Amino acid sequence: MGSYNEGGLTSPARAEQPLGLRNTRRGYGVLAIALHWLVALVVFGLFILGVWMTGLSYYDEWYRRAPDIHKSIGILLFFVMLARVVWRASNVQPDDEPGIGRLQRRLAHGAHRFLYVLLFLLMISGYFISTADGRPIQVFGLFAVPATVSDIPNQEDIAGAVHWYLALTLIAIVGLHAAAALKHHFIDRDRTLKKMLGVRSRTT
Numbered sequence: 017m018g019s020y021n022e023g024g025l026t027s028p029a030r031a032e033q034p035l036g037l038r039n040t041r042r043g044y045g046v047l048a049i050a051l052h053w054l055v056a057l058v059v060f061g062l063f064i065l066g067v068w069m070t071g072l073s074y075y076d077e078w079y080r081r082a083p084d085i086h087k088s089i090g091i092l093l094f095f096v097m098l099a100r101v102v103w104r105a106s107n108v109q110p111d112d113e114p115g116i117g118r119l120q121r122r123l124a125h126g127a128h129r130f131l132y133v134l135l136f137l138l139m140i141s142g143y144f145i146s147t148a149d150g151r152p153i154q155v156f157g158l159f160a161v162p163a164t165v166s167d168i169p170n171q172e173d174i175a176g177a178v179h180w181y182l183a184l185t186l187i188a189i190v191g192l193h194a195a196a197a198l199k200h201h202f203i204d205r206d207r208t209l210k211k212m213l214g215v216r217s218r219t220t
């Protein structure tokens with residue numbers, strides 16, 4: 017007690033800042049953190065499942081089941097992403113760490129916005145593949161999402177190609193995004209990653 021020191025402040029004036037539901041200027045709140053890591057996990061899972069299932073033969077027992085799971089999770093992810101966008105818009109965004117240059121700041125914020133756009137385009141293109149034959153998407157047998165547009169010539173092939181290239185682009189951007197987060201943590205030694213992990217800060 018009493019020896020911890022960071023940023024020139026000494027401990028008697030310090031208190032543990034509790035992690036609340038909402039974001040603050042100091043860091044992300046529980047809900048933004050939970051949504052970030054849930055989406056990251058689901059996106060990696062869907063990518064692996066998607067690549068695996070496209071290599072299955074017609075006689076494989078997973079030939080139909082795997083795409084059904086992929087589509088159902090994709091639709092649920094769409095609703096999670098809508099909730100995330102609403103939550104983000106109704107919350108303050110934490111301040112960037114001091115010392116991050118203007119260009120780096122703009123690149124990071126641009127990449128975040130691009131990730132949102134890519135994710136939505138990816139889910140929309142997936143919807144157009146699945147509904148190209150006019151049939152609705154059954155979500156784990158709980159509810160169905162109806163087909164809307166299904167008369168575009170070669171819809172399934174075009175939407176399939178768009179979906180694949182968007183997925184590759186997303187994974188590439190996520191790779192850069194994760195590498196940047198690790199650089200902040202291990203090289204710059206700032207709080208960028210800690211903020212997204214919910215590691216509390218000590219402050220006055």
Ligand code: HEM
Pocket residue numbers: 048052055056057059060104110112124128129131132190193194195197198208209210211212
């Ligand atoms: C599919 C995977 C991922 C997606 C789609 C994604 C997306 C995003 C987005 C949109 C933000 C901006 C904050 C927000 O709107 O919530 C963000 C922030 C962040 N992400 Fe990710 N992310 C992914 C994976 C990762 C991984 C694997 C890491 C770490 C290794 C990571 C570390 C961070 C950090 C540290 C922030 C905070 C950046 C800051 O406050 O400047 N993300 N992410």
